[in-house]
Amino acid sequence: MRVSELSGLPAGVTEHFASEGIEELYPPQAEAVEAGVTDGESVVASVPTASGKTFIAELAMLSAIERGGTALYIVPLRALAGEKAREFEAFEEFGLSVGVTTGNYESEGDWLGSRDIIVATSEKVDSLVRNGADWVDDLSCVVSDEVHLVDDRHRGPTLEVTLAKLRQRVPDLQVVALSATVGNADELADWLDAALVDSTWRPIDLRTGVHYGSAAHFDDGSQRELPADSAGSQTAAVVEETLDEDGSTLVFVNSRRNAEAAARRLSENTRGHLTTEEREALADVADEIRDVSDTDTSSDLADAVERGAAFHHAGLARDHRTLVEEAFRDRLVKVVAATPTLAAGVNTPSRRVVVRDWRRYDGTAGGMQPLDVLEVHQMFGRAGRPGLDPYGEALLLAKNHDEMEELFDRYIYAEPEPVRSKLAAEPALRTHVLATIATGFATTRESLLEFLDSTLYASQTDDSDRLAEVTDDVLDYLVANDFVERHGDALSATSAGHLVSRLYIDPMSAAEIIHGLEAEEEPTALGLYHLVSRTPDMYELYLRSGDREEYTELAYEREEEFCGSMPSEFDDNAFEDWLSALKTAKLLEDWTEELDEDRLAEQYGVGPGDIRGKVETAEWLLGAAERLAGDLGLENAIEVRKARQRVEYGVREELLDLAGVRNVGRKRARRLYRAGIEDRTDLRDAEKSTVLGAVRGRRKTAESILENVGHPNPSMTDVDADDDAAADTE
Ligand code: ADP
Incomplete structure (x- = not known):
């Protein structure tokens, strides 16, 4: 079927697709059209990675838009929202508008109602629904990308409940669910009342196999001679062979540190294969990487990129990630060593894929655990660039013959696992039951169970008693903590319950915060950081060896400051959790004491991306704490606000006023302060030369700062920087 034969699309769009090289529909796409995807029919498409x-x-x-409706595209990762929105912005020339919404959970996002396509994460959609966004009722089409993630322990239940709610609110909603190939796509289709397109077709052939000894062994029984390199590295051997054929390799490893180490080692292979032009272009990319930040990670990455290799993981700054992805797509970077995050979503096809580590550390399960078949197949799916490579090739690595056989059985010949709902897990149910009651989706126990009956969980379980049982436990918890009231059969949320649901925090976090705030009239900043760090919504820092002693000592030293009482040292688990939260709180304290990000990263053994993550989570939870304190009429709401602002700006209290001015930020605020400018009034009245000096002579910056603070004449023309203000830097 040709794209030009499709009807019902906005004028000009088919030509646009043709210009992108999309003229003939791929077979699964044709199947979806036959199933009515362009006529408003729901479809589950279970198709391999990179197959359109x-x-x-x-x-x-x-x-759907051509018929007068609007569409919602649900992305699995926040990082992908921007990328998808940019892709869809190509349709703006045909009169469509695109809106992307991430970040702050509580906002209502009314402006989104005027957009034709909205891109959001499932958490964001869930929160918008909770906050009563009206435009939801006008949706006609919702796309759920990577819908197999309903299986994810942490994030799956939100996606599942969100889809169920959207379907309940909009009766004829078209649902298009895109999935990697999974074992039970038919169950997903049943759940969503959708037609099923279940295909293993790929636009480019994929050969999969296992490397062991001196050869690569393939799924069709063939072999290719490929001895390990002189140092015994199988990965390097594959990379070398691919470089000789002028191709690129994606190497999946199981940790950030391994990704960095592998990139360093493999850059020894790539460096000898670069042309002069490539070397020059890579030097430019490396400079851009160094410009993003002045950290060890940044400089390691730049060093590797200069030699044609790179690493990619979730600890990287976003700009670093983008630069690596682009350089790899432009075929400048020849090898990327990545953690599995790269396999999900980001479009980075490569001639060869090596899955070097097929086990990964899993704290919950204890020790090293094998990856899911689904994940490994998604990594495999990145092999082969249509139109560029003759075929894609994906290899696992085995150390001995037995391991080779195991890998063939486990990953090459195996079907991916079926997708299973994780909704019955308690934290998930706790959160979603409260939200369902607070938003009025359910007003009685019966209607609550009826709603839950429309979830994937219900469609997959034969034991409806079990769902009723856990639901009752959860209701008891919510009632005991004053989030829900029961009057006979009727259920309603209390004012705190409504607030908790809108704030988008786990009710258990809210209960912890409320108890903590009630216990401490004058909390210190550290006490508050600790309070939010010990909630289930904060992913705490690990205690490494030696940390236990250090933080036990600190805990006793600062015991007075905790909101609530410290558990006994003999209560092992609770005490350990307390210390992990303290380590997290200490990181936040150091951040607000204006320590450099590099030093923080080094001291706590984390990446700059992790510091950002902790800061954002703390800011969100402290914001929630501030609202809860206000709702409960607690006097300490002011302390909480200050703590939140300090985290937001990463400054000591005296800089709060200055750091809040746009374009100032923590470092500039400190320099201004040192130059005698202590608040916004000082800033308005200051000598321009002092301001200019404090921003190290950057005129545009100085002007915009003065403008943002309401200066009547911010112009810096003819002003000379006062060097004394710049001299005393960090
Ligand atoms: P998936 O979402 O399945 O991982 P993508 O949608 O990212 O895969 O598609 C992979 C690539 O294939 C994209 O670069 C896309 O432009 C291209 N593509 C999709 N459909 C077609 C088609 N019918 N003809 C040619 N190229 C296509």
Whole structure:
């Protein structure tokens, strides 16, 4: 089927697709069209990675909009929202508008109602629904990307409940669910009342196999001679062979540190294969990387990139990630060593894929655990660039013959696992039951169970008693903590319950915060950081060896400051959790004491991306704490606000006023302060030369700062920087 034969799309769109090289529909795309995806029919498309699922979604959304509706595209990762929105912005020339919404959970996002396509994470959609966004009722098409993630312990239940709620609110909603190939796509289709496109077709052949000894062994029984390199590295051997054929390799490893180490080692292979032009272009990319930040990670990455290799993991700054992805797509970087995050979503096809580590550390399960078949197949799916490579090739690495056989059985010949709902896990149910009651989706126990009956969980379980049982436990918890009231059969949320649901925090976090705030009239900043760090919504820092002693000592030293009482040292688990929260709180304290990000990263053994993550989570939870304190009429709301602002800006208290001015930030605020400018009034009255000196002579910056603070004449023309102000830097 040709794209030009499709009807019901906005004028000009088919030509646009043609210009992108999309003229003939791929077979799974044609199947989706036959199933009615352009006529408003719901479809579950279970198709291998990189086989054109996005295009199926685009057809659904564009035809829905052409019929006068609006579309919502749910992305699995925040980082992907921007990327997807940019892709869809290509349709703006045909009169469509695109809106992307991430970040702050509580906002209502009314402006989104005027957009044709909205891109959001499932958490964001869930929160918008909780906050009563009206535009939801006008949706006609919703796309759920990577819907197999309903299986994810942490994030799956939100996606599942969100889809169920959207379907309940909009009766004829078209649902297009895109999935990697999974074992039970038919169950997903049943759940969503959708037609099923279940295909293993790929635009480019994929050969999979295992490397062991001196050869690569393939799924079709063939072998290719490929001795390990002189140092015994199988990965390096594959990389070398691929470089000789002028191709690129993606190497999946199981930790950030391993990704960094592998990139360093493999850059010894790539460096000898670069042309002069490539070397020059890579030097430019490396400079851009160094410009992003002045950290060890940044400089390691730049060093590797200069030699044609790179690493990629979730601890990297976003700009670093983008630079690596682009350089790899431009075929400048020849090898990327990545953690599995890269396999999900980001479009970075490569001639060869090596899955070097097939086990990964899992704290909950204890020790090293094998990756899921689904994940490994997604990594495999990155092999082969249509139109560029003759075929894609994906290899696992085995150390001995037995391991080779195991890997063939476990990953090459195996079917991916079925997707299973994780909704019955308690934290998930706790959160979603409260939200369902607070938003009025359910007003009695019966209607609550009826709603839960429309979830994947219910469609997958034969034991409806079990769902009723856990639901009752959860209701008891919510009632005991004054989030829900029961009057006979009727259920309603209390004012605190409504607030907790809108704030988008786990009710257990809210209960912890409320108890902590009630216990301490004048909390210190550290006490508050600790309070939010010990809630289930904060992913705490690990205690490494030696940390236990250090933080036990600190805990006793600062015991007075904790909101609530410290558990006994003999209560092992609770005490350990307390210390992990303290380590997290200490990181936040150091951040607000204006320590440099590099030093923090080094001291706590984390990446700059992690510091950002902790800071953002703390800011969100402290914001929630501030609202809860206000709602409960607690006097300490002011302390909480200050603590939140300090985390937001990363400064000591005396800089709060200055750091809040746009374009100032923590470092500039400190320099201004040192130059005698202590608040906004000082800033307005200051000598321009002092301001200019404090921003190290950057005129544009100085002007915009003065403008933001309401200066009547911010112009810096003819002003000379006062060097004394710049001299005393960090
Ligand atoms: P998936 O979402 O399945 O991982 P994508 O939608 O990212 O895969 O598609 C992978 C690549 O294939 C994209 O670069 C896309 O432009 C291209 N593509 C999709 N459909 C077609 C088609 N019918 N003809 C040619 N190229 C296509």
